[in-house]
Amino acid sequence: MADPVARDRVxxxxxxxxxxxxxxxxxxxxxxxxxxxxxxxxxxxxxxAQHPELVTPESPTQRVGAAPVEAFGVIDHPVPLLSLGNVFNREELLAWHRRVTGLLDGRAFDMVCELKMDGLAVALVYEGGRLATGATRGDGYHGEEITQNLRTIKSIPLVIQGAAPRRFEVRGEVFLTKAGFEQLNQERARQGLPLYANPRNSGAGSVRQLDPRITAARPLDIFVYALGWAEDGAGMPATHWETLGFLKDLGFRVNPLSVRLGSIEEVASFCEEWVERRHTLPYEADGVVVKVDNLGYQQQLGVVGREPRWAVAYKFPAIQGTTRLLDIGINVGRTGSLNPYAILKPVQVSGVTIRHAALHNEEDILRKDIRIGDVVIVQRAGEVIPEVVGPVVSRRTGQEREFRLPEGCPVCETPILRPAGEAMARCPNRACPAQGLELLKHFVSRGAMDIEGMGQALCAALLERGLVKDVADIYYLTAEQLEALVMGQNKRTGNDIAVGQKRAGNAISAIEQSKARPLASILFALGIRHVGGETAELLAQRFGSLAALAAASEADLMQVEGIGPKVAASIAAYFSDEENLRIVEKLRQAGVALEAAPTAPRATPLQGLEFVFTGRLERFTRTGAESLVKELGANASSNVTRKTSYVVAGEEPGSKADRARQLGAKVLSEEEFLHLLEEAGVKG
DNA sequence: CCGCCTCGAGTTCT
DNA sequence: CTCGAGGCGG
Incomplete structure (x- = not known):
């Protein structure tokens, strides 16, 4: 008798x-x-498997997919398109290999590894050397006839090169490149259409357009990976690897990254390598397909249920996940901007636990229709920064709450401002404790005054005790005050007294050293709205001292290249505020340098070149490399554009290297970059 | 006025 | 990394 608990679960x-x-x-x-x-x-x-009596012909394990939709004609697949069993780690892969080895009576066999494209599987039938029909996989037995759409894909040959069987079927995966996907979404955003969540969705959507002209406009591509069946073919390949070569010779696009390997250890290494490197691919892949190479062996191994025993999919860890949005919190930035963020039920995405994600602004939340209590799709944008893609609308219970910004600042309760036409809401209270903390953290941060040893906790404690009321106060702190504060913290963490004294001493000397920072750093550190690192540099060069800048009129400021009315107004407003002038005066009295150091005439061997650095460099930090090329007269930015001359790609470069190739910028390895520096007269 | 391009500001996690 | 927004040229 069947176990009732198992029956219910099944x-x-x-x-x-x-x-x-x-x-x-x-x-x-x-x-x-x-x-x-x-x-x-x-x-x-x-x-x-544990309760075979529960298996029915209708069980999802007994079929491959769902029924096709009605709008297209239906095509039968005489040889069904199977699905694949999955493995998720090395052990499961080894177990598959052991099983197959056993079924082959211990004989050794080669395997072919192919990237598993995240796209749409299709079957193309050729008759007399011409494309006759093309169909989706559908449920594996019946697919949708989408010949007209597939004909629009340029990498699908309409006529075969050379000798081919009279009738045959090839199988492949239609997909959209990451670049093509972005391009498509940008287009849709411009037209106010809903955006696609990922390349797979949009690839599938593109192929199944009823109007082939729409399909034609989309940058679809295909990799062909199998021969489904063939009639009247003489001298047909005996292995899968040869089949791939055969298909390539006929003019099909075959993924060049496929390999044939002799041992399961090599196969496992190949899979694990691509787990790390998959983001360097110009398209999305969700795993590696491993196939027994010998077609005779494939036949012998056969099919169980709807999965062949001679192949298996090694799946990559998910990049997307779903979880519940528990609440939406609000941070107050240094400029007073209110920044909503998602508080999520912790979820694992590509090996990392995600608890929070930025939600940018209220408009963004409304546009994506995200509500508190929703089940949401979460991903790591660019494989790093967590991001809420959108809600799963069908999982709504009706208990979800729409998000509204509060009327008052969540920290100081001052009524918030929502300037018309601006996306960001702001707390106008410059005395708001949240702003004070962010401003202080910004002041001591890297790129600004760069005071090591003053982290978030110390900044907060200083403000809380009233030892610091504005940024200039840190230059009037005594070693005793800091020590007492650090000790207070140490009691909690259990560190001993000597460590506390050392930490306080380090902070004092870091504060002392920061007095000599370049003028640009100080201008940036002040946190004037619209004045970031670049603009601060421009201002420092043009005015040479803080006094000169403070005395400049809006008209004077606009003379500077790159400064328009908004930035000029913001700077002028800063220096017409009594409180700010008092802070600047306190900095001056404390001995902070407010003049630009006389700059040596710069060597300019790299004049006019635009550099972009990406990936991890061996011999430089990224900012180090950037300032180096700047000293040599070149420019460094973080975006690849048509003006970019060189992209220097270190270890694990991101999408920038791909973009560089598209735009025709030269991509340099770190080696080549060092070489270039030598030629420019820099000693290694 | 539009479409680049750049810059600013805020962000997550280890 | 992403989004918003300022600057600027066509």
Whole structure:
């Protein structure tokens, strides 16, 4: 008799899986991540294996996908397009290999590894050397006829090169490159259309347009990876690897990164290497497909359920996840801007626990229709910064609350300001404790006065005790005051007295050293609105001293290249405020240098060049490299544009290197960059 | 007035 | 890294 607990669970799992299958395959609008779906499937398979009496022909494990939608013609796949079993780590991969080795009576075999494209699987039938039909995978047995759309994809040959079987079917994955995806979304944003969440969704959406002209306008691509069947073919390949070569010879696009390997250890290393490097790919891949190379062996191994035993998908850890939005908090920035952020039920995304994510501003929240209590899709933008993609609308219970900014500042309760046409709401109270703290943290930060040993905790404690009321006060602190404060903190952390004294001493000497920072650093540190590092540099060069800058009129300021009316007004406003002038005077009396140090005439061997640095460099920090090329007369920015001359790519470069290639900028390795410096007369 | 390009400001996690 | 917004040229 069946275990009733298992029966209930199996039924529940099937309902879930059927529903999500439908979302994914029919609507192209998944609401859980692939990893979560895989987990449901895995649990069902395990339960069915333990309770074979519960298996029915209708179970999702017994079929490949959902029924196709009605709008397109239906095409039968005489040889069904199978799905793949998944493994998630090295152990499971080794277990698969052991199983296959056993089934082959211990014989050794080669394997082919291919990146698993995150796109849409298609089958293309050629007759007499011409593309006859193209179809989606559908449920594996019946797909949608989308020939007209596939014909628009330029990497699909309409006519075959050279000798080919009279009739045959090739299989491949249609996808959108990351660059193509961004381009498409920018276009849609301009037209006010809803944005696609990721390249897979938009690729699927593009291929299944009823109007082929829309498909044609999208930068779709294809990698072909298998021969489904063939009639009247003489001298056909005997291995999968040869099949790939054969397909390439016929004019199909085959992923050049595929490899044939002899041992499972090499296969595992290949998979693990791509887990690390996948973000360097110009397209999205969600795993590596491992196939037994010998087609005779494939036949012998056969198919179980709907999964071949001769292939397996090594899945990458998910980049997206879903979780609940518990609440929306608000931070107050140094300029008084109110910045909402998401408080999330902790969730693992690509190996990191995410608890918070920026939500930018109220308009952004409304545009994405994010509500408190929603289940939301979370991803790490550029694989790093957590980001809320959007809500899963169908999981709403009606208990969700729309987010509204409060009327008053969450810290000081001053009524907030919402200037018309501006996205950011602000707290106008310059005495707001939140602003004071952010301003002080900014003042001591790297790139500003760069005072090491003054972290968030110390800044907060100084303000709290009233030892510091404005940024200039830190230059009047005594060693005793700091020691007492640091000791107070140490009691909690259990450090001993000597450490406390040392820390206080370090802070005092760091404060002392900061008095000699260049004028630009001080201008930046003051936190004048619209004056960041670059503008501070311009101002320092032009005016040469803080006094000269303070005396400048708005008209004088606008003479400086890159400074327009807004920035000029902001600077003038800063120096017409009594309180600010008092702070500047206190800094001067404390002995902070407010003049530009006389600058040596600069060498300019790299005059006119634009550099962008990306990735991790061995011999420089990124800012170090930037200031070095600036000293040599070049410019350094963080965005690759048409004006960029060189992109210097270190270890693990991001998307910038790709963009550089697109725009035709030269990409240099660190070696080549060092070489360039030598030629420019810099000693290594 | 629009479409670049740059800069500023705020951000997460280890 | 992302988004907003200022500056500026066409």
């Amino acid at each position: 039924e529940w799992l099937r309902e879930q899986i059927n529903y999500h299958n439908y979302r994914y395959h029919v609507l192209d609008s998944p609401e859980i991540s692939d990893a979560q779906f895989d987990a449901l499937m895995q649990e069902l398979r395990t339960l069915e």
